[in-house]
Amino acid sequence: MQRNIHRMAEFFSEGPTKLRPHFKAHKTTEIARRQLAAGSCVGLTCATAGEAEVAAGFCEDILIANQVIGLDKCARVAILAKSGIDIKVAVDSELGVEQMSKAAQDTETTVGVLVEVNIGFRAGTPPGEAAVVLGRRISDTPGVELRGLMGYEGPAAGIEERDRRGTMAKQALDRLLSTVHPFREAGFPTDIVSAGSTGTYDMTGRMDGVTEIQAGSYVLMDTAYRKEGLPFEQAFWVLGTVLSRPSPGSVSADCGHKSCSQDHGMPDVRDVPGATVTFLADEHAMIAVPPDSTLKPGDRLQLVPSHIDPTINLHDVFYALEGDTVVGIWPIEARGYAEQRMAMG
Amino acid sequence: MQRNIHRMAEFFSEGPTKLRPHFKAHKTTEIARRQLAAGSCVGLTCATAGEAEVAAGFCEDILIANQVIGLDKCARVAILAKSGIDIKVAVDSELGVEQMSKAAQDTETTVGVLVEVNIGFRAGTPPGEAAVVLGRRISDTPGVELRGLMGYEGPAAGIEERDRRGTMAKQALDRLLSTVHPFREAGFPTDIVSAGSTGTYDMTGRMDGVTEIQAGSYVLMDTAYRKEGLPFEQAFWVLGTVLSRPSPGSVSADCGHKSCSQDHGMPDVRDVPGATVTFLADEHAMIAVPPDSTLKPGDRLQLVPSHIDPTINLHDVFYALEGDTVVGIWPIEARGYAEQRMAMG
Numbered sequence: 001m002q003r004n005i006h007r008m009a010e011f012f013s014e015g016p017t018k019l020r021p022h023f024k025a026h027k028t029t030e031i032a033r034r035q036l037a038a039g040s041c042v043g044l045t046c047a048t049a050g051e052a053e054v055a056a057g058f059c060e061d062i063l064i065a066n067q068v069i070g071l072d073k074c075a076r077v078a079i080l081a082k083s084g085i086d087i088k089v090a091v092d093s094e095l096g097v098e099q100m101s102k103a104a105q106d107t108e109t110t111v112g113v114l115v116e117v118n119i120g121f122r123a124g125t126p127p128g129e130a131a132v133v134l135g136r137r138i139s140d141t142p143g144v145e146l147r148g149l150m151g152y153e154g155p156a157a158g159i160e161e162r163d164r165r166g167t168m169a170k171q172a173l174d175r176l177l178s179t180v181h182p183f184r185e186a187g188f189p190t191d192i193v194s195a196g197s198t199g200t201y202d203m204t205g206r207m208d209g210v211t212e213i214q215a216g217s218y219v220l221m222d223t224a225y226r227k228e229g230l231p232f233e234q235a236f237w238v239l240g241t242v243l244s245r246p247s248p249g250s251v252s253a254d255c256g257h258k259s260c261s262q263d264h265g266m267p268d269v270r271d272v273p274g275a276t277v278t279f280l281a282d283e284h285a286m287i288a289v290p291p292d293s294t295l296k297p298g299d300r301l302q303l304v305p306s307h308i309d310p311t312i313n314l315h316d317v318f319y320a321l322e323g324d325t326v327v328g329i330w331p332i333e334a335r336g337y338a339e340q341r342m343a344m345g
Numbered sequence: 346m347q348r349n350i351h352r353m354a355e356f357f358s359e360g361p362t363k364l365r366p367h368f369k370a371h372k373t374t375e376i377a378r379r380q381l382a383a384g385s386c387v388g389l390t391c392a393t394a395g396e397a398e399v400a401a402g403f404c405e406d407i408l409i410a411n412q413v414i415g416l417d418k419c420a421r422v423a424i425l426a427k428s429g430i431d432i433k434v435a436v437d438s439e440l441g442v443e444q445m446s447k448a449a450q451d452t453e454t455t456v457g458v459l460v461e462v463n464i465g466f467r468a469g470t471p472p473g474e475a476a477v478v479l480g481r482r483i484s485d486t487p488g489v490e491l492r493g494l495m496g497y498e499g500p501a502a503g504i505e506e507r508d509r510r511g512t513m514a515k516q517a518l519d520r521l522l523s524t525v526h527p528f529r530e531a532g533f534p535t536d537i538v539s540a541g542s543t544g545t546y547d548m549t550g551r552m553d554g555v556t557e558i559q560a561g562s563y564v565l566m567d568t569a570y571r572k573e574g575l576p577f578e579q580a581f582w583v584l585g586t587v588l589s590r591p592s593p594g595s596v597s598a599d600c601g602h603k604s605c606s607q608d609h610g611m612p613d614v615r616d617v618p619g620a621t622v623t624f625l626a627d628e629h630a631m632i633a634v635p636p637d638s639t640l641k642p643g644d645r646l647q648l649v650p651s652h653i654d655p656t657i658n659l660h661d662v663f664y665a666l667e668g669d670t671v672v673g674i675w676p677i678e679a680r681g682y683a684e685q686r687m688a689m690g
Contacts, residue, residue: 024627
């Protein structure tokens, strides 16, 4: 983990573009502190108001790289702004502007906003004129302050083959960057032009006009990103115990999909030659093994998750290791739903 | 939910076979209490020692329908036995017997065990002689008390077509029940012969020799079990908010796979004609909608999960409704890993 953190910080020490590590990947203060301490960072990226509330405990510059919709959530963001956090949210709709404006004015504060441009995925205005129209709306609205632009090249980031990933990322980013000039022409700020991700950091992180890169998975990695040949090392695993060997060719272990996500495919088994996860049930991993495998009930094994974010979200703590020694138990503070925890009182 | 609970209790009020509701489905005291109060129950089923620790707060008869491996976990089970809980665990290996025996003796108590018979899935001894050999080993070992047999017809339970499901369930159960006679011949108890599940409750729940049925999903249901035409109603949903409408044919909402599992397929959208979930990202559901759909940012929607257990496991509370009124906020107490919470102190 420390090597990954320093490798990424070093990459961003060279260019004008900086790093904004994504808190959603691990939701863990102890990790985010180390990312920020390594340098080259402008602040943190969060996915939700709840993550931002945790991140605000140790970081003063936060981007929620997501639409914040709902007056309750907008109010929580406004309270962070009021408390002195330089917080920014992505906006792509009239309603997003209206609600954040109302919450900010009710709290007697101002919240920063970035216009999110649709670069091919889940949200955003069309590039160019539509983004300028929304930018104008924001500039004319009290309680919100236009700070720049954002786009997320998610579909590109997941492409295994590097050349095609680069081509797709460039196509996506061209849509975002094509909006920079009209924004400047309109007199809008462009000192934040934020994009992502771990899969494309060294491509979009060197594109002129991009000021910061949101990247999360690099810090601990997973098998999906490993396939992209990135210069980061696998740094977390799910520890399991073999429960049963119901046949010579299979074992079951106590690490099912309540402890390891499978949305990016089955996890790998670390350092057990020939062992393949064939099925995840709630509490069981079914693992095919060679008939001469010595794996038996009681043996420990480690799964290498295919997707870092949802796997970590299933757990309450990390056990931090140096070599084989546990040197820390790190709570995954931002896991779950802050509003649900608040509801419990 | 109340109708589901009473429908299942009514079914088991008729036969000699009783119900042992599975706590793993919802991990929630407020729900389990209602299941037990409806009658026809012998106690609760749990999947883990951590669930049993929560269940022991309100239920004195608990089966952990799973191998408990590891001296730390065995010790936690033994403490429950010592505190007066009639607790039983499944065992299919020498190591399982040894470890539970040691933990029970160290705690000066006795833990009940069922021999798990492999009826085609994740664990268990072969039926017949091998089960008797393990039963003998248990009978000869201090600290553990042989109580009966168990099998889980998991693969059968998931078959949509009822006749084929019944055939498969019978084949699986025949393996379990073929071991009852040799067990009796050997002088072993068979007053507990436990099987599952929601998908097969009315088939295996009427088979001679089966004393109890483990069933969990019936209480709140999901789309996977709905396809089996069971007489239970969908009774929980994941509430989301539309964040963006990036194109006329799609919206994104704030309910991704960190709030709704997809291991049994995409969730449905409740009561929105023509809306189909096409992709779940960490924090986003991408939903295809007809171009004339009025769905817009700020609208609420409800996902119908495809799999109840892992979806509930992502949340900290239920909001309990009567009609449209929230009448309770129910903590999902057994979510996560008790050992991780203990590690945090």
